[in-house]
């Protein structure tokens with residue numbers, strides 16, 4: 515049923531492309547220059563803590579201390595809240611990590627070479643080697659304390675998750691998707707995200723979403739799946755609204771927004787990822803303006 519969201523009538527291609535823009539720069543800096551109450555919804559997947567090195571001094575996710583990582587994200591999302599309309603919502607996809615036991619790098623996993631890392635943050639104070647850090651909930655509580663309404667935790671189950679070489683715990687096959695709102699009351703069209711119940715009748719979607727990962731060979735990081743983004747856009751925006759993604763990467767949010775007749779504003783540090791996004795959208799007939807850091 516959710517796939518129907520992708521088939522909603524779109525605005526004219528050129529109209530979406532003219533109204534959509536991607537800024538190449540630091541998320542906090544760029545958000546600071548965007549007008550208040552200008553986006554209806556935000557959807558993003560920030561860099562996960564200690565997982566990837568994007569080789570940029572301004573990157574988020576490579577902080578030595580998990581508390582600094584949380585503080586940096588809360589600052590970005592504080593500014594994002596100002597840019598959201600008062601009845602707007604924010605969908606945050608975030609994954610967890612294990613402590614490194616103070617190893618400063620990670621060898622390629624026998625079953626998943628992509629998990630190799632050139633550096634790893636030290637084990638946070640109070641945690642032990644092998645502890646699950648609990649990043650999603652640390653962040654969720656910090657956002658709540660900063661003023662966000664924490665409205666839902668969705669388990670993003672990945673049926674095709676990579677195997678792991680572990681024998682002392684279950685293999686991890688999920689990430690978290692949090693729904694946050696700026697105000698107590700907000701725009702939410704629950705009819706746009708229904709599923710079939712046990713009796714075959716449509717019902718409000720439950721909080722476990724099984725969605726396969728969709729690999730994109732061009733990008734050097736995990737893009738999030740279009741099937742994760744589409745229902746978020748469907749319930750929290752109308753055709754013609756603006757969707758914001760402050761960690762735009764290869765542009766999945768923009769691609770789905772455009773295909774659903776919404777315009778978008780993206781931000782990313784890396785011009786090479788914005789170039790990938792441009793190619794992905796162009797393949798579907800969409801475009802966007804690019805504003806480089808020094809012009810912001």
Ligand SMILES: C[S@@+](CC[C@H](N)C(=O)[O-])C[C@H]1O[C@@H](n2cnc3c(N)ncnc32)[C@H](O)[C@@H]1O
Pocket residue numbers: 539540541542558559560561562568572573574575733735736737738739760761762763764765766767781782783784787
């Ligand atoms: C997990 S990826 C996003 C992937 C995206 N959802 C997709 O489907 O392609 C995170 C992105 O955050 C960007 N990034 C890291 N630190 C940033 C910062 N301070 N400001 C803006 N972008 C940043 C990285 O360059 C990377 O593209």
